[in-house]
Every structure is written in C-alpha cells, then in structure tokens.
Amino acid sequence: MRFAAGHVVDDRYEVVEPLGEGGMSEAYKARDRRDDRLVVLKIPHPGIIGDIATYTRYEREMAIGRQLDHPNVQRLLAEGKPGGGTGPYMVLEYVEGKTLRDYLNKHAPLPIDEAIGQTLQLADALGYCHERGVIHRDLKPENILITPEGQLKLVDFGIALLRGARRLTFRHLSSSVGTPDYMAPEQVRGERGDERTDIYALGVMLYEMLTGEVPYQGDNPLAVMSQRVTADPPLLRQARRDAPPALEAVVFKALRRGPADRYASMADLRHDLEHLDQVEIPDYSAVIERPVETVPVLKTALIVVLVFAALGAVGVIAELAHRAQAVP
Numbered sequence: 186m187r188f189a190a191g192h193v194v195d196d197r198y199e200v201v202e203p204l205g206e207g208g209m210s211e212a213y214k215a216r217d218r219r220d221d222r223l224v225v226l227k228i229p230h231p232g233i234i235g236d237i238a239t240y241t242r243y244e245r246e247m248a249i250g251r252q253l254d255h256p257n258v259q260r261l262l263a264e265g266k267p268g269g270g271t272g273p274y275m276v277l278e279y280v281e282g283k284t285l286r287d288y289l290n291k292h293a294p295l296p297i298d299e300a301i302g303q304t305l306q307l308a309d310a311l312g313y314c315h316e317r318g319v320i321h322r323d324l325k326p327e328n329i330l331i332t333p334e335g336q337l338k339l340v341d342f343g344i345a346l347l348r349g350a351r352r353l354t355f356r357h358l359s360s361s362v363g364t365p366d367y368m369a370p371e372q373v374r375g376e377r378g379d380e381r382t383d384i385y386a387l388g389v390m391l392y393e394m395l396t397g398e399v400p401y402q403g404d405n406p407l408a409v410m411s412q413r414v415t416a417d418p419p420l421l422r423q424a425r426r427d428a429p430p431a432l433e434a435v436v437f438k439a440l441r442r443g444p445a446d447r448y449a450s451m452a453d454l455r456h457d458l459e460h461l462d463q464v465e466i467p468d469y470s471a472v473i474e475r476p477v478e479t480v481p482v483l484k485t486a487l488i489v490v491l492v493f494a495a496l497g498a499v500g501v502i503a504e505l506a507h508r509a510q511a512v513p
Contacts, residue, residue, distance in 0.1 A: 318348035388439025
C-alpha cells in the first residue's frame with residue numbers, strides 16, 4: 186500500500202487507513218475534508234496505467250459506476266486525476282458494516298425467511314444493473330457488504346460486463362484469482378456470460394445461505410470447476426430438510442447448467458421467491474441431466490485449458506482485505 190494514515194490525496198481526501206489491495210488497485214478509507222464524511226478511495230496500481238487493456242477495464246468500471254444509483258449498490262461519488270504521482274482514482278460510498286462472507290461464516294445456515302430476504306435485495310440490485318446493460322460476473326459473498334441494519338450493498342464491478350462494449354483481454358493475471366465456487370459453467374468454458382450468469386451465482390449464494398456450504402465440493406479449484414460443467418447440483422433438501430419443495434425448485438432452476446434452462450431474468454427469479462405457492466415442482470428424474478461419464482485424461486487436460494481461458498476472459502479479480510469495512 187502506497188499511502189499511510191494522514192496522507193492527503195488531491196488536497197481533499199485524507200487517508201484514515203488502508204483497506205486492502207487487489208490485482209488492479211488499492212483501496213483506502215478516507216475523510217472528505219470538504220464535508221467531513223467518510224469515503225473510499227480506489228486507486229489503480231501505477232503499473233496498470235501503461236497497460237492499455239487493463240487500464241481500459243478500470244475506465245470501464247468508472248463508466249459503469251456513473252450509470253448506477255441504487256440503494257443496494259455501492260455508489261460512485263466522484264472521480265479525479267490529481268498530480269503528484271497519485272494518478273486517477275474513484276471516490277466511492279463508504280459502507281459501515283461487514284462482508285456477507287464474514288456474516289455467513291458466523292451465522293449460516295440462515296433462517297429460511299432471512300435467506301430469501303437477502304436474496305431479494307440482491308435480485309433487486311442485479312435486476313437494476315441488468316436493465317442498464319451491466320452484468321456483474323463476480324457475484325460472491327466477498328463482494329457484498331451488509332450493514333448493521335441488514336441492508337446489502339453490491340460492490341466491486343472490476344470485471345463487470347457492459348453490454349455492447351468490446352471484449353477486453355489481459356496480459357497479466359493476479360497471483361490470487363477469485364474463488365471458482367460462484368462461476369457459472371459458461372464462465373468456466375471461457376464465455377463472456379450474460380444476465381443468467383449472475384442468476385447462477387445468486388443461486389449458489391442462496392444455496393449457501395440455506396445450507397452453510399456451496400453446492401459443489403472438491404479438493405482443488407479445477408475439480409470444482411469441472412463438476413459444474415459435468416454434473417447438476419445436489420438438490421437443496423438433501424442438505425436442508427426443512428426447506429419447502431418450492432424453494433428447492435427455485436434454487437435448482439437458478440443453478441441449471443445450461444443458461445437457457447435457468448430463469449430468464451432477475452424479475453422472474455424474484456417473482457418465484459415471493460410467490461412460492463405458485464412455483465411448479467419439477468419431476469427431477471426427468472430434468473436432471475445424466476452426469477458426464479468419467480472424464481479421461483485428455484478431456485481433463487482440456488478442462489484445465491478452458492479454466493485458464495475463463496480466468497483470462499474475466500480478467501484480474503481484486504481480492505481486498507476481509508474486514509468490516511471491506512470494499513472493492
């Protein structure tokens with residue numbers, strides 16, 4: 186981290202403490218001297234300024250931030266390009282609270298009503314983003330903050346997709362890439378993804394809220410990734426016996442391997458969560474696809490190649506400190 190407490194950025198923002206750093210940027214808790222409010226400064230690493238593809242991703246994140254204003258999304262307040270070696274930066278809303286990961290580590294599995302309520306908040310936020318052409322693509326508990334009042338805030342649009350924007354490739358990958366637990370099968374295959382990619386990740390998180398664990402388990406990230414492209418997830422009620430059959434059906438539909446088999450929109454997912462009495466229970470013996478046969482060595486090697494292609498496609502995933510004020 187380049188700056189310690191007391192450092193002043195652009196003669197306005199006084200650093201209170203570093204929050205963490207990831208593959209593309211550093212984050213600081215700071216105080217705005219003009220109105221004395223707390224903010225978050227997100228400052229790119231100096232090295233990415235000269236990397237056109239990586240810096241374009243940072244600029245895209247700023248462009249996305251300008252479009253979003255929703256109570257469940259961390260707001261972009263300002264941006265600046267000061268001198269003195271700091272470089273460009275984003276000023277983000279400071280959210281008092283902790284990551285959803287920290288919350289789940291302490292409280293999961295959650296009561297059914299609480300899990301549904303949190304998922305509805307996220308569905309609202311993501312539906313709002315999707316309407317504006319923004320696909321998050323890195324939805325996971327580490328990228329969600331929860332306030333003491335229980336409000337969720339979606340953060341970190343560092344690898345988000347802006348519909349219609351050109352595809353970016355990266356020369357550098359962070360030594361610490363994001364967890365594979367929430368990646369949709371199409372991401373593992375190296376595809377860009379769309380709204381249904383976020384629906385899949387939200388389905389994984391709902392499963393985790395309800396059971397305390399993610400649906401796919403494995404000894405290493407490659408094993409987890411290969412499972413999600415070769416086998417359907419376990420049914421919710423195998424791990425949460427008191428879950429209503431309709432809720433199991435919702436989770437199962439969100440987690441279907443094929444995007445066309447999932448919910449078409451966050452609005453559709455939200456509707457079913459709010460109207461479980463109207464959800465049709467499927468015949469799982471008819472809809473669960475037969476798992477792919479034992480993967481031979483050559484096919485396993487191909488999966489590995491596809492995994493790394495996916496990581497290159499989605500870019501560098503910023504991993505910041507897991508603390509109460511964690512930010513992207």
